[in-house]
Amino acid sequence: MGFMRIFKGYWMPPSPTFPGRIIRLRELTSLIGLSRSTVYDFLSPRSPRYSPDFPKPLRLGVSPRSAIGWRLCEVQQWIATRQTTQ
Template identity: 30%
Template sequence: MENLNENTQQNVLIPSMLQIPRMLPLKQVVHYTGLSSTTIYDMLDTRSNRYDPSFPVQVKLSKGRVAWVEREIAEWLESKMAERVH
């Protein structure tokens, strides 16, 4: 019985240590950043005059489906706020 409890406790601990990143679809990135989808894709395009290498690159989840890591978008927004002149 003691081994069963040890295994159960280990299984309970594993999920709490696993950090699954929250993925944001383009619509939410548009909402959180206040940027249009066109601007976002221009910021990712190295040939665009709006290219921004600091903007997070999307993750391809499947054919025709991309999303951005929420933490990376939040960090990008925080870096923009930190650049403000007071």
């Protein structure tokens, strides 16, 4: 079952489908089956692979050098739209 964590005073198992969950790049690449460089190509308007509908990353801190992540629900929605258009 994995480790347990406290959420508002209750013990809960970790939930991979929690809608507000933020995923990092390693999990994103494993979910979509694309490489790190392809993800950044999708995000860069100067790239020929630029995809304006690809989910935008969130900065996880206040510093410009802080870590970034993606909302799991947005990534899942992007995957679903790609599956229906292909």
